[in-house]
Amino acid sequence: MIGIEYADGTIRSVYCHNDGYPEGVGRILVENYKTVERVEAVMKLGALSSLGREPVSFTREEYDAFGREMTEEELSAKCLSYKGWRDDDVPADEVEGRGEYVDFNCADGDIEYLYLFDAGSAVWRVHETAKGGYDFVPVVFRLTR
Numbered sequence: 001m002i003g004i005e006y007a008d009g010t011i012r013s014v015y016c017h018n019d020g021y022p023e024g025v026g027r028i029l030v031e032n033y034k035t036v037e038r039v040e041a042v043m044k045l046g047a048l049s050s051l052g053r054e055p056v057s058f059t060r061e062e063y064d065a066f067g068r069e070m071t072e073e074e075l076s077a078k079c080l081s082y083k084g085w086r087d088d089d090v091p092a093d094e095v096e097g098r099g100e101y102v103d104f105n106c107a108d109g110d111i112e113y114l115y116l117f118d119a120g121s122a123v124w125r126v127h128e129t130a131k132g133g134y135d136f137v138p139v140v141f142r143l144t145r
Contacts, residue, residue: 001013001015001016001101001105001111001113001114001115002014002016002029002042002048002051002117003101003114003115003116003117004036004040004043004116004117004119005098005101005116005118005119007119007120009096009097010094010095010096011094011095011096011097011098011101011116012043012093012094013043013092013093013094013095013101013105014042014043014045014046014048014090014092014093015047015048015090016047016048016049016050016051017048017049017050018049018050018051019050019051020111020112020113021112021113022113022126022139022142022143023143023144025051025115026113026115026124026126026139026142026143027139027143028051028052028053028076029051029115029117029124029139030124030139030140030143031053032053032054033055033117033124034122035122036117036119036122038055039055039117039119041055041056042055043092045057045079045081045083045084046081046082046083046089046090046091046092047081047082047083047088047090048079048080048081048082049080049082049085050079050080051079052075052076052077052078052080053076053077053078054077054078055079056078056079057078057079057080057081057083057084057085058078058079058080058084058085059084059085060084060085060086060087063085098116098127098134098136099134101114101116102114102127102129102134105129106129109129111129112128112129112130113126113127113128113129114126114127114129114136115139116136123138124138124139124140125137125138125139126139126142
């Protein structure tokens with residue numbers, strides 16, 4: 001899950017299916033999503049199959065026509081949203097506070113990492129669900145150099 005936390009404690013988040021580990025989604029977020037505006041653009045896309053460096057989605061036509069011929073670099077440039085790729089509109093969820101964010105997203109046990117962008121400090125944090133609790137640590141602490 002990828003979320004943004006506002007000063008009032010509200011958190012908006014979207015599901016991201018692929019590469020949710022810190023070296024995947026975590027690194028993309030830290031390196032490419034450094035402003036509230038860019039994170040909110042991801043929220044507008046809704047659920048994602050994969051996160052790209054830019055907060056825009058491939059359309060199904062683009063992906064079908066070029067996906068097999070694109071390099072890894074080209075494929076990782078854009079997101080692949082459920083709406084753009086499968087015409088499946090899964091909008092962002094909204095919860096109140098980190099506790100509800102963890103509880104809401106960990107109920108089924110399928111999600112390993114929850115990412116959270118603090119809109120006030122512009123810091124990405126991550127919660128590892130297997131560790132339990134409600135702690136979020138800066139993503140950069142989980143990245144290899």
